Amino acid sequence: MxxxxxxxxxxxxxxxxxxxxxxxxxxxxxxxxxxxxxxxxxxxxxxxxxxxxxxxxxxxxxxxxxxxxxxxxxxxxxxxxxxxxxxxxxxxxxxxxxxxxxxxxxxxxxxxxxxxxxxxxxxxxxxxxxNGYELKSDIPTSKKGNMKVKRIDNLYRTFEDVQQNLKSSNFQVCDTRPATKFSGPESDGHIPGAKNLPMAKLVDMEKGTLLPVSQLKKLFLEAGLDLSKPVVVHCMMGMSSCTVAFAAILCGSKNVSVYHGGATEWGKKASPDQIQKYTP
Known part of the structure; x- marks a missing residue:
């Protein structure tokens, strides 16, 4: 990619x-x-x-x-x-x-x-x-484009893919929810072996921009993620995880995809032993 x-x-x-x-x-x-x-x-x-x-x-x-x-x-x-x-x-x-x-x-x-x-x-x-750039209210008229969609399946991961990975460990799992949702008293648990990197950490809210690549790489490393190996990201329902996938590619990852169902689907389908719960 x-x-x-x-x-x-x-x-x-x-x-x-x-x-x-x-x-x-x-x-x-x-x-x-x-x-x-x-x-x-x-x-x-x-x-x-x-x-x-x-x-x-x-x-x-x-x-x-x-x-x-x-x-x-x-x-x-x-x-x-x-x-x-x-x-x-x-x-x-x-x-x-x-x-x-x-x-x-x-x-x-x-x-x-x-x-x-x-x-x-x-x-x-x-x-x-x-930056002081102008805004418009007129709606542009576009000449119809010729784009034909073609599904790129290696960007998408299913419940079955992630479930199988619990045995095979073919990819790293990155949970992009807030830390309190990933683990702790407020958490419903997470996928066993998943690493946590909340999407909000990637943004410099004071400047209103994404952090520099050097800082993004450091965050992935600190989260225990090796971007030279395959990574699958997820959140609750495929929202914040997409930005973390984007950041991983920005940092040089060649193999990153999104588990779209995320914690919502996992919580409904996974067996109890496939959900790692918080223990004080």
Whole structure:
């Protein structure tokens, strides 16, 4: 999964591309919240030229309360946004953790469905505004793109994959939930052998950007994760884990995937001996 394009881009970089008139860049506002209408907010103010896509538009159920969209529906969204096979997609959001909570999930969804070049705007919409760059309210009209989705299955891990790994130890498991949810009196337990690296640790909230790569590498190391070996990340339902997967690739990982069902599915399906509980 090594990239020949910048995985993480700054507001300055994006502005420079826009001023230079680079044509193959498609900017996507992926803002989403269960508490408000982010599309309405996008229609009021967004980065010039940005197109809105709701990547959380999936058929949810008890195991996947934050499900991914089906392939046909997502392909239609991509084409309507003007995305072609050679497009460079830049994703931003106005979500929590400097935009990364949703931007990371959107990045993973795009990659899962075969979009080749996908970057995240560091700091999201807030960083763009902080830099004093303009916002627009006009909705751009895009020429229909030619993107055809192709599921990249090695980015996705199932309950069965993780269950089998308890015996085979083919990959490391990284639980990206807060430490109190991973282990402790408030925790329902975690996957045996999992390491804990909360997604929030990766963000410099004072600056509103992702930590430098050197600091990210240190965090992975301190969590007991070897990025030269396969890593599977998970959270509750495939949200914060996607940003940790993104950070791992930014740090040079060549083999990282997301267990989408996460602690929600694991808690419902795993046997008691497959859940490591807190012991004082």
């Amino acid at each position: 090594a990239a020949d394009y910048p995985l993480l881009v700054s507001s300055d970089w994006l502005k420079q591309q826009q001023v230079a008139g680079v044509e193959n860049i498609v900017v996507i506002d992926a803002s989403w919240s269960s508490a408000k209408n982010c599309q309405a907010e996008y229609e009021q103010a967004h980065i010039p030229g940005a197109v809105y896509i709701n990547v959380m538009d999936g058929e949810n159920n008890d195991y996947f309360p934050r499900n991914i969209p089906n392939s046909d529906k997502f392909e239609e969204k991509l084409q309507q946004a003007g995305i072609n096979h050679d497009s460079h997609v830049v994703i931003y959001s106005s979500s929590d953790n400097a935009g990364f909570l949703i931007s990371g999930r959107a990045w993973w969804t795009f990659k899962l469905y075969g979009v080749d070049k996908v970057s995240i705007l560091d700091g999201g919409l807030e960083q763009w505004k902080k």
